[in-house]
Amino acid sequence: MNQQLLRSRPDGLCCPEGGFFIDPVRPVERALITHGHSDHARAGHGSVLATRETLDIMELRYGPGFTGSTQEARFGETININGVEVTFHPAGHVLGSAQVCVEGGGTRIVASGDYKRSRDPTCAPFEPISCDIFITEATFALPVFTHPEASHEIGQLLKSVRQFPERTHIVGAYTLGKAQRVIALLREAGHNEPIYIHGALAKLCDYYESAGVPLGILEPATMEERGAAPPVGSIVVAPPAAIDDRWSRRFADPLACFASGWMRIRQRVRQRGVELPLIISDHADWEELTQTIRETGAGEVWVTHGREEALVRWCELNGIAARPLHIAGYEDETE
């Protein structure tokens, strides 16, 4: 097996033979990007190979000059880079998110980026790819992380809106992916009233709409000319940092909600001052992680960003070779 096909370096996964990096945390000549979250997709590379949506999202965030040149990767289409074969497959994390399958010298490695297995109406579902080495994230890699059905959590939110109609429910959700997923799930649950969004969400929500993800009527949560607040009983979606900051004071008796896998842990909920935790995650939970490792049939697993030690332990118990990759710079989903 060609163990040298991909190597972990402090600044990211490197393919020396192909002359490229996957999700490098520093500017490089040639970068393959799995998805648009800023810790994976950084500006300043010489060239970027990514899905159409990821390229668009990077341009939205960093402006047209975010890289020297771009190349679009289509799901399932193999690209040869200096003799190394590269194929992108959906990862189910956010719109445009991909796993990168790298094959050379008889070895196939899948770098899965961030992924989840539960249903998400805003992006293509994860596809397990059989491989020799599977590189997995470990954000929620402890057996205590069991994400419930997202629809159940949305039900809790709508129930609370009925129970406390005089309060404004402010849902903290990451601006790329989670926010749009929460909105889409609310629509699926029959909530047809306008949803009010923080200014930081506007561009990405527009982009999702243009990419064919319907989000219904969205209104700005705050007007510049006056301190006008949405009507009583509305749902507001905002970046997590805004829910308990001064920005939230303009709303009627705000009720802080937070849509995140971290909300499974009560101590985290209390620390954040959240009144209604919504356990909705764009990362795989323990069951999904272990199930996915099995489905890939990989004989070896590399574990990155998160609770590596627990997943490595599970692999050992199940007779799968595993080791942690220590790559600096990827953040937890926390802030």
Added chain:
Amino acid sequence: MERFAELLDRLVLTPSRNGKLRLLTDYFATVPDPDRGFGLAALTGGIGFPAVKPAMLRALVMERVDPVLFGYSYDYVGDLAETVSLIWPAGENEDAEAPALSEVVERLAQASRSDAPAVVARLLDQLSPSGRFAAIKLATGGLRVGVSARLTKQALADFGQVDVQEIEELWHGLWPPYTELFAWLEKRGPKPENAAKAPFRPVMLAHAAEETDFANLKPDEYAAEWKWDGIRVQAVSEGGVRKLYSRTGDDISGAFPDLAEAMDFDAALDGELLVGDPRERTGTFSDLQQRLNRKTVSQKMLRDYPVFMRCYDILAVGAEDTRPLPYTERRELLKDFLSTLAPDRFDLSPTIDFGTWKELDGKRCNPPHPIIEGVMLKRKDSPYLPGRPKGPWFKWKRDPFTVDAVLMYAQRGHGKRSSFYSDYTFGVWAGPEEEPALVPVGKAYFGFTDEELKQIDKYVRDNTVERFGPVRAVRADRNHGLVLEVAFEGLARSTRHKSGIAMRFPRISRLRWDKPAHEADRIETLEALIASSK
């Protein structure tokens, strides 16, 4: 069970009293009998399952989960019940209906010490993570969701649109799952009759006297008594049943066997629970705290901190309800009655002679005993009424103590205040005069106006020197700092605080923007106050 689990999850995170009340009334309105009754019992501390112990849970989970993975998880989560509830492998037949709360209660109640592990394991197999957490909390006792029995009864009263005193009065004659009570509250059945011996009688409470009240009050229409700083209790003994109740009707007899033993009478008395021997000495509130919230009382406790009751009123003698009698007549009855009781356990709250309000005010400001926190005014012709009627009784408290302290840390509030730094830790100067350091002496989160809250919030944000999660350390040194005038009711020695001092009921009374930080008080001021109250 899932509805109960959901209720607990929401209650613990809902800071406002009204929010909690709404969650509770909704639960009572939407959950059928008998489940809601068992939910009510769990919230009011009415059920326990001694066969289930935390150590057993740990053993059960270890049979099912790799110990290394359990270790990583427990370290991360930090709470055993929560870790077990989340890590427990999902059951085989997930589609099967999860057991209802009443079924969970029934199975736990029937479990013996030997088959408890199997019973608990089977329950955990059938529940969701949230349901498991609730079941474990229920089984091991102590829901800890920030809801008192009193608040739960208030929610019942709101739900049935009756007065909470009616619920309190009935309470000790009712048993889970309280179907009769719910039938009455839903206007489907008659009011349950309290057949229990020695029932609780709702307590009469006083309004705080305002300066402006005295213009309309005639001194000769009122009697005055000292307001003792203990806990208000009701001692009821009837047909051999002896009960000591807190002012909200909680049965606290178990914690005070020494007093219960002396209750060999047939009557209901209202008074203050204090430590000491009424003939010789009355202990401080911190002495009394040694005896509060204990499940078991050691012989040493009973010897070192004996309790007695300083009696204010008599509510029943034998079969006669004396509450309708005027105060002066009840007082005569009480005096006669007390002469028959053990003098080391019961005495009469003395009255204060006075001619004018000014004269009484003088006595109020110089009470004869440090354990007095003010005076009570009671209208001589008033009957004993439940609740807090305006007019017959007033409490006229001693002025609070104040200290000038420096703001050291600020923490974000909850609910409406979650965007504000609204909980303040303050300190006073300690150490050498020329190089003093601040030592924290207390924490306060009210007493200021909304406008002042905004000002302090801005000050905190502008003067942050360090952040620890929701807490900010604020710049506080000799030349720079915000001085807070803090009012409080008293001080006690404490081993839990770095300063060795615990403040009672601290609140911010004034913001001293004008005062330089180095002019705030020193720890010696507080030390002297403790010494003088001994």
